Amino acid sequence: MENQLLKLTGVAKYFGEVEALRYVDLDIQSGQVVGLVGGNGAGKTTLLRLMAGVIEPTSGSVMFRNSPVAGMRERLGVVPESTGLYSRLTAWENIRYHSRMYGVPDDIAWKRVLKFAKELEITDAMSRHTKGFSRGMRQKTALIRALAHNPDILLLDEPTAGLDVTSARTVRSLVGNIRDDGGTVIYSTHHLAEAQQVCDRIIIVHNGTIRADGTPDQLLEATKKENLEDAYVFLTSDKARPRVENEKKEGKLSKWWRIFLTGKTPKITESDEDE
Amino acid sequence: MSNSLKFIKTIAKKEVIEFVRDWRTLLALVVIPLLIFPALFIALPLLLQSEAAELDALDLEIVWQGDIDDELNDMFRNESLIIAYEQLPMEISNLSDIGEDMSRLRSQDVNAIFRLVQENESWSFSVLYLSTSEASNEARERILLSLQIWESNVVNGTLVEAGLDPEITLDPVTWDGSVASADAATKGEQAGLALSLFIPMVIAIWTASSAIQPSIDMTAGERERGTLEALLCLPCTRMQLLAGKWLAVATITSAGVALQIGGLLFAITFLSAASIIGLPSISFASIMLLTGAVLIFAVMVVAFELALAMRSHSVKEAGSLLGPAILFIIFPALFTQVINLDGIESWWFCIPLVNILLAMRELLLDRIIFEHILVWIISSVFYAALAAWFAARQFKREDLVASIS
Numbered sequence: 001m002e003n004q005l006l007k008l009t010g011v012a013k014y015f016g017e018v019e020a021l022r023y024v025d026l027d028i029q030s031g032q033v034v035g036l037v038g039g040n041g042a043g044k045t046t047l048l049r050l051m052a053g054v055i056e057p058t059s060g061s062v063m064f065r066n067s068p069v070a071g072m073r074e075r076l077g078v079v080p081e082s083t084g085l086y087s088r089l090t091a092w093e094n095i096r097y098h099s100r101m102y103g104v105p106d107d108i109a110w111k112r113v114l115k116f117a118k119e120l121e122i123t124d125a126m127s128r129h130t131k132g133f134s135r136g137m138r139q140k141t142a143l144i145r146a147l148a149h150n151p152d153i154l155l156l157d158e159p160t161a162g163l164d165v166t167s168a169r170t171v172r173s174l175v176g177n178i179r180d181d182g183g184t185v186i187y188s189t190h191h192l193a194e195a196q197q198v199c200d201r202i203i204i205v206h207n208g209t210i211r212a213d214g215t216p217d218q219l220l221e222a223t224k225k226e227n228l229e230d231a232y233v234f235l236t237s238d239k240a241r242p243r244v245e246n247e248k249k250e251g252k253l254s255k256w257w258r259i260f261l262t263g264k265t266p267k268i269t270e271s272d273e274d275e
Numbered sequence: 276m277s278n279s280l281k282f283i284k285t286i287a288k289k290e291v292i293e294f295v296r297d298w299r300t301l302l303a304l305v306v307i308p309l310l311i312f313p314a315l316f317i318a319l320p321l322l323l324q325s326e327a328a329e330l331d332a333l334d335l336e337i338v339w340q341g342d343i344d345d346e347l348n349d350m351f352r353n354e355s356l357i358i359a360y361e362q363l364p365m366e367i368s369n370l371s372d373i374g375e376d377m378s379r380l381r382s383q384d385v386n387a388i389f390r391l392v393q394e395n396e397s398w399s400f401s402v403l404y405l406s407t408s409e410a411s412n413e414a415r416e417r418i419l420l421s422l423q424i425w426e427s428n429v430v431n432g433t434l435v436e437a438g439l440d441p442e443i444t445l446d447p448v449t450w451d452g453s454v455a456s457a458d459a460a461t462k463g464e465q466a467g468l469a470l471s472l473f474i475p476m477v478i479a480i481w482t483a484s485s486a487i488q489p490s491i492d493m494t495a496g497e498r499e500r501g502t503l504e505a506l507l508c509l510p511c512t513r514m515q516l517l518a519g520k521w522l523a524v525a526t527i528t529s530a531g532v533a534l535q536i537g538g539l540l541f542a543i544t545f546l547s548a549a550s551i552i553g554l555p556s557i558s559f560a561s562i563m564l565l566t567g568a569v570l571i572f573a574v575m576v577v578a579f580e581l582a583l584a585m586r587s588h589s590v591k592e593a594g595s596l597l598g599p600a601i602l603f604i605i606f607p608a609l610f611t612q613v614i615n616l617d618g619i620e621s622w623w624f625c626i627p628l629v630n631i632l633l634a635m636r637e638l639l640l641d642r643i644i645f646e647h648i649l650v651w652i653i654s655s656v657f658y659a660a661l662a663a664w665f666a667a668r669q670f671k672r673e674d675l676v677a678s679i680s
Contacts (some may be wrong), residue, residue, distance in 0.1 A: 015673075015674070049504075052508050053508075054504065054507045054508055055673055056673070073508065073509065073510040074510035076508070078505065078508040079505075080501075080504040080505050080508065082501025082502070082504060082505075083501070083505070084501055084502040084503070084504055084505025084506065085502065085505075086289075086293055086500075086502055087500070088293045088296045088297060089289075089292075089293060089296075093292075097285070097289045098505075098509065100285050101282060101285055101286075101509045101510065101511060102509070102510060103278075103281075142505070145505075
């Protein structure tokens, strides 16, 4: 397909013995805003990192315009959940560092930055150190940083998490403008309502698998439910697994040392369970 | 410029700017290395000198117990000793038995007690003092110095009375001429020897210790602050990222070492102007090889520290790991100082760390031994490559990003 940007084929991801994603097939077309919706530990971030070429799939492939995504990172714009701003640098210096790495001359980057900064109402903050920035300011700066090199696709990991209502609305409005300009965005979120508001297509991720993929109407039709919340609950009714990426098996020595220092964790008895 | 070099340069530039933007870091990076040697070689001796002069000017109170000799008494007075005379205590078993004088010595009511007993033609004495008191030590020194001169006068007088020449009798074998002019080593070489005993150690320890903070900040620090994931999304390879960070840490460390050497040269020049030490004479080839040795050492140490810091999940963990790791530099550095360089076997130049330190010592003595140079260059490049490979492995680890969230 001509306007196909990202293609994931049979992608599985394991962290050690833990399965984070199970055989995912996905096509992302240009001009779409795609929502990745799921709870904590569903696999959204792992999926985004695979799409960003930061980690490699255990099996399967992630292709960007028919080339492995790892070699096409200059065409992507990524805003990780942590935003990743350097506090000793100003907002502009943070953005300039990244745009230089993408090979964008400073004057061109500055023009693009100004355009988005006006849209996000943070023009005055460009010369300030990001140390004292609020979560909203950080998120907006990271968004501008990801857009400064004019990427073909924008990957956003929970861009409105922790933002106040006004900032979240500004971010959503920017995503809408990008879509109107023909841009492509992958938008990970916990909130179904937000996804419904922003996205053309919603992918529900649960326990490392894709449970549903389509427009909101298609999801309602497929689940025979009256609203998306009911559809989501229906699709994710099995118990959610704990977040897997951070889990590391405790070594015997570490375990012995922990117990030696602080004692054993009390066992859960039958009466505890009854309570 | 190739893309790869551009990436490395951009990363390194940003890292250095970010690191030195904090004025406290800059202070630690510039002022401490620059002032440490002038402080050690110039300020400390000046302070010691002024303290000694202050002590010299003091009038010290002593008690003289037992027999009195007028000549010795005059000598004591010339040494600014204020003397109180007492009878020798009865209850003591020998002259060094402090007895009841303990309390006034410990309370420093007197600085020292001098006891003297004449038996026919000979004398017995002791000086009671408090070794933990500067004034008491000084009083003892003045007493002993006067005693030495007095004893010499007594001996000389006895010899003259017996019709003997004291000089020929007491010192029949003498060195002819000046001791210094009998040394075939030039002043510059002697200075090189003196410097070779501590410069390699200082460079090694400073390089290793000054690389710790930037290494942690640029790896575990990035991980902890959540900036690493955004960095890994950039269109550069992890090797380019490692190279950029390595270049930044090496630049910061080299700046520290260069400033420290600058401070050292200033101190040496100052001391040589006062004829305390000569300027070391080192050939251009030795200087170039010395620079090369420091560079290889920096490659190895910085790569190793970056790798260890990258393995850590937090700044705290990295600090706990790299802090004690400095001992792996200090011990070989101390060990190397006692190795005899004359006729040293070539295999010594294969031992990690020791080889570079020995190489630096030899080069400061301006000894260019091709076999040794070949061995330390090959082995050091091998160890540096090994450290770089280890660092590369750490930077390629997948859990680097997987464990961020």
